[in-house]
Amino acid sequence: MQVPFSVEARSVSLQEARSLYFGRGELPEALLDQNVLRSWERCRQAGLDPARIECGEPNVRVVAEARERNRTLMSHAQPVLEHLFEQIRNSHSMVILADARGMVLQSYGDADFLSRADQVSLHPGASWHEFERGTNAIGTALAERGAVNVFGSEHFFEGNAFLTCSASPIQDAQGRLMGVLDISSDFRAFQRHSLGLVKMSSRIIEKRLFESEFAHQGLLSFHTRPDHVGSLCEALLAISADGDLVGADQAALELLGLRREDLPRRHYSMLFDVPLGTLIDRARRDPSSLIAISGRNGERFYARLRGNFASMPTGSSSLVDTKGERVTRPAKAEPVMTPAMAHASMTLKSLSTGDERLQAAIDKGTRILGRDIPILIQGESGAGKEMFAKAFHNSGPRALGPFVALNCAAIPETLIESELFGYSGGAFTGARKEGAIGKIQQAHGGTLFLDEVGDMPLSLQARLLRVLQERCVTPLGTNKSIPVDITLVCATHRRLKEEVARGGFREDLYYRLNGLCINLPSLRERSDIDRLIDKLLREEAGPDRKVEVSHKVMQAFLSYRWPGNIRQLNNVIRVAIALLDDDEDVIETWHLPDDVFEEIGEITPAACTASAMMRPGSAPIMTDARNAAPAASAAATNFGRLEEIERDMIQRTLEAENGNISSAARRLGISRNTLYRKLGRF
Structure with a gap:
């Protein structure tokens, strides 16, 4: 087989680089990619021997445990992995999925190459972490948190020099490393497009993970170029019903100039000029259409909203013409809660404006942050009960989790049960055939806020009590119990003790909800009205x-x-x-x-x-x-x-x-x- 000159020339330069580095102790910066050079330095500092030879048989039990541990990654990556292998079949190559520790979870490859890969333990169950296998695409991609090529003798271990590998890390919806996707082959069969293929495929997996994580939120796809919306290049934001930013992929963070830690302090209205209600109206009328929006710094984006609009407010203040241009019209009435007060920057500390009674409530709430203690907030209508609940959520360890609110007085009694507990497909007449997840399950990992809980029907109070005791929810139409992890915050304008005495509220549920009772003062009783006005x-x-x-x-x-x-x-x-x-x-x-x-x-x-x-x-x-x-x-x-x-x-x-x-x-x-x-x- 005739070896291409470029591959041969690269092999010669790498031998020179190894001679300088391992023979003379010099840094061959002109001959090595910086990713590889940094990896070599890490491996040398870890005391690895470049002459070391690794081999071993796969451990079936270890593989099974690793796959179970990475079940979410496996479920979303498997179809992509199979499709990627179809693209490179018969090229003396293999595709590999590894977890965040560098352990190989799954691989597909041509039979002739798989036998050679087995000789260096490139098979499921083997760890290819950098500190175990030296410089290699899987381990180095994890260490560098970026896509890398490792060609031939760039591998730290001499025994791996017959390989050429291209790998790209996979991040979850929160930006945490979940694993690595890799294409490996004989270095003489090096293909320049391999790195592009793994980067594209890892992006597909990340997108699937993101959309699955925020399946019950609104998903805003946007880009500076309209043809990129709907492609792998698009940026994705997950937006809650009240406009909070609950998630952003890396492309969105880069386009908006944000850091991931900025998200809890950002609201949709702080980023774009077009009201969220306009996007919702447009999505309901024409889900496939794009709308032109501008960022707060003047950037022009093209966007499309999709996902769960059921609990999102409507009411556009603009229309979009056939060219995608925005046309202003008189704005409809919006909720009285300002975006600035509703978004995730609101914390217990931010509520403090000097009133002693409110400060006492804030101090109590602060002391139980992170503890499994339910809160019952009492106060007049409009006194800020939901605002306090949202601030409590944003101040604690569950701030990045969902905040799910249900007003028990605003939903007909016949619908509260399905809203709260969810239902399976066909559970009752008029139900969606695919079923629906209830508010309790939506709040998993976060906070469930039940407003006006005193108006909950007695028949549902017993079911809610069971959920709180067993930490499981059973949707309507099924016997399957689903574990849930929630913090519960309730609010009411009623005096629940009086309702218990009257027989309108269950005594056992009252004591279950009333872990910490917080009474919010009415506005006329507060001593900080002037400061509150200045803040508003x-x-x-x-x-x-x-x-x-x-x-x-x-x-x-x-x-x-x-x-x-x-x-x-x-x-x-x-x-x-x-x-x-x-x-x-x-x-x-x-x-x-x-x-x-x-x-x-x-x-x-x-x-x-x-x-x-x-x-x-x-x-x-x-x-x-x-x-x-x-x-x-x-x-x-x-x-x-x-x-x-x-x-x-x-x-x-x-x-x-x-x-x-x-x-x-x-x-x-x-x-x-x-x-x-x-x-x-x-």
């Missing part, structure tokens, strides 16, 4: 805009009773910021929603005309185009009707302000919403 202003306005409330509004906020608690305060601030003009950065009373504006006493039927006649700090209203108060008095004389007075006053004020709604509303001392409503009535 920063989160809502964003880092590039400084917004504050006037002294008058702050005093009104401090004296207001806030029946909707934090949820209402947050909504009021969102509306007020939205009503600010571009040149405004101070929230005044006329920026508040009408209901709050009226409740805090800024508008009464008797005061309406007076507030229009003189806005605090403004000049008197004159009869010419600059003011309207005397004209209003004349209207009162001529018509004698309050509605006509009001209409004439508004018309003249608008004329004086050249039709500017915002300026007219400020001059009249009413909100823009109120002015729009009055204009519509007229």
Whole structure:
């Protein structure tokens, strides 16, 4: 067989490199790839002998144990491994899957080469870790955490010099090494495309692992090039129902300039300009279409969302035309919880704003982090129970696990059981044929948050108690029990002790849930409202805009009773910021929603005309185009009707302000919403 010149020349240069390194102790940097040179140095420091010869018979028991230990990797890699071998069949080669320790789990190869590979124990059950087999593609790929070629005499052990190997590591969805994929052959049959094949195949396995790990989340595929979305080059983000980033593959981290440890502190809205609801709407209408989105640093991406949208909010604030361009439209109402408050950067420490009762609750929660103690959070509706639960989850060792929430009062009684426990295919009429995983199973490895648990039907309370005692869940329509590992956090606005006495809640379940009882104060009872307002202003306005409330509004906020608690305060601030003009950065009373504006006493039927006649700090209203108060008095004389007075006053004020709604509303001392409503009535 005629040996290609390039292979022969490379073999000669490697012999020179070995002579320099092993004979003279010099570093042949010009003759060796840096990956190989670093590996040689590690092997020498470990005291390995390059003349050592390794051989041995496979241990069936060891192989079986290793395969069982790596069952997830095996299940996703097996089809890829078989397909890869079909691509290289009859090339005197073999394909190998090894685990994160370098142990060979599976191999396929041509018979003539397998017999030679057996001579150096290149078979299942053998470890090819660098410190056991010297420089080799499997062990060196693990050590370098990257794809490598090891050709002929680049192998540290002389007995392995007949091999040429190309290997690429495999990472799981969390970026941890799971194993290595390798193509090995006789060095004289070296193929330049082998490294590309293993890199592509390992990427397929990683993608399968990622999609399996986050099968119950939304998966965002994106890239700077539209033709790369849907290919192996695409980047993948896993997004929870509330927009938290729960996973990212390496391509996504690189495109977004993130580190993996940054993920718990990031929310979808911090990365892209198109609202998540827009992507969800688009995916439901046309799952295969792409949408153009921009990153926060101006990068342009093309994206497609797929996966579980059942619990995700909808409501787009943009449409996409046939060219994939975004067209703005009026935004629909969004949940009152801001993304900044909902995403994973929220921790118990971040909730602290100075109130003593809240701080006591935070201190209690902090002390039991990582302990198997359930929490029962009590407080009025809107007091921040789910916010506290999410912060507790993000502060503990389960922060990277799922946070799964279920509102027991928001789901019909007939559906709570299937939502909580899941069901098998065909379990009941109308069920999906493939079945569904319940909230308890979805929360495996993380936190299950049951909101308004006091509203759970008695019939389900017994089943929930059994799950908590046995740590297993049995979906509807099956007798199979599935082990679950969850931390349980419950919340209710009811007094469960009273419900137990009344017979509306099981006493044994109450004591099971009530490991630590935390009572959250209502907003009107808190001493830190001003600091909480400042915090919400920063989160809502964003880092590039400084917004504050006037002294008058702050005093009104401090004296207001806030029946909707934090949820209402947050909504009021969102509306007020939205009503600010571009040149405004101070929230005044006329920026508040009408209901709050009226409740805090800024508008009464008797005061309406007076507030229009003189806005605090403004000049008197004159009869010419600059003011309207005397004209209003004349209207009162001529018509004698309050509605006509009001209409004439508004018309003249608008004329004086050249039709500017915002300026007219400020001059009249009413909100823009109120002015729009009055204009519509007229």
